[in-house]
Amino acid sequence: MSETEKCVAVIFTSTRSVSSDAKYQEWSTRMEELVAKQPGYISHIGFRDSQTRQGVTISYFKDEKSIRNWKALDEHLRAQELGREEFYDEYCVKIAVVNREYSWSRKN
Secondary structure, three states: OOOOOOEEEEEEEEEEOOOOHHHHHHHHHHHHHHHOOOOOEEEEEEEEOOOOOEEEEEEEEOOHHHHHHHHHOHHHHHHHHHHHHHHEEEEEEEEEEEOOOOOOOOOO
C-alpha cells in the first residue's frame, strides 16, 4: 500500500476458548489461505497472547464491497459459525478506513 492509497481495515479482536485447538488451527490456516485469494484483499497480520488467549487480526481490503463479499463467502460463514460455537469466548469486529500510511525501518 502506498502512502496515498486508501484502504479499509477489518480489526478482529477475540478471546479464544480453551477447547478445539487442533480444529481451530485447521480452520484458521484455511481462512488465511482463502482470504488471500479474495478480490480486493491486500494483506493481514495477527497475533495472540498465549496466557490470556486474547488476539488481534487486522486484515486490509481495497474497499468495503470486498469485505462484504469475504464475509458472505460460504466457507467463511461456516468458520464464523464455528467461531461462535467452539473457537471463541468473545470477539469484536471493527471496520476502519485507513486514510494514510507511513513507515520507517532500520536499514542493517
